Amino acid sequence: MIDPGDLIPWRIARRWRCVRCGWCCCNYDIPVTFEDEERLKKFGDVLWRGKIGVYLKKIDGKCIFYNDGECLIYEDRPTACRRYPFYIRRQGDDLAKFGDVYIYLDKNCRGIGKGKRIEDVLNELLNTANQKSMEKSFIS
Numbered sequence: 292m293i294d295p296g297d298l299i300p301w302r303i304a305r306r307w308r309c310v311r312c313g314w315c316c317c318n319y320d321i322p323v324t325f326e327d328e329e330r331l332k333k334f335g336d337v338l339w340r341g342k343i344g345v346y347l348k349k350i351d352g353k354c355i356f357y358n359d360g361e362c363l364i365y366e367d368r369p370t371a372c373r374r375y376p377f378y379i380r381r382q383g384d385d386l387a388k389f390g391d392v393y394i395y396l397d398k399n400c401r402g403i404g405k406g407k408r409i410e411d412v413l414n415e416l417l418n419t420a421n422q423k424s425m426e427k428s429f430i431s
């Protein structure tokens with residue numbers, strides 16, 4: 292689970308691109324939604340149930356699907372992986388405001404400061420988040 296102190300507003304991050312370093316796959320417990328769980332059933336016994344949620348199993352501290360820099364289930368990866376390192380809130384500070392929501396990034400992501408302007412990334416991301424199936428889990 293991310294430490295709230297690690298979240299920075301999108302205006303500070305400025306640019307972002309996934310550089311496929313695998314840091315997020317090796318350092319977090321990855322939560323899965325009910326919809327993710329249904330989609331992941333075909334991979335067998337890959338989940339564990341905690342007190343407050345369901346997560347992907349890990350091997351040697353890394354996600355069970357992480358293999359030498361690659362995600363073995365990229366097309367089926369959980370919602371949390373698709374939206375990382377972005378966290379969208381209904382409330383926040385001015386530097387995080389983006390339209391009707393407030394957007395933060397995990398400062399630990401190695402792709403911050405690289406790639407596309409965050410504004411462009413965010414427009415793509417919010418279009419996806421607005422799809423009914425994503426909305427509930429994406430905005431908190």
Ligand code: SF4
Pocket residue numbers: 308309310311312313314315316375376399400401402403
């Ligand atoms: S930490 Fe950031 S750059 Fe590295 S794999 Fe995760 S999303 Fe991509």
Ligand code: SF4
Pocket residue numbers: 315316317321347354355356357358361362363364365368369372
């Ligand atoms: S499912 Fe794929 S993207 Fe998500 S943590 Fe595991 S290896 Fe990384």
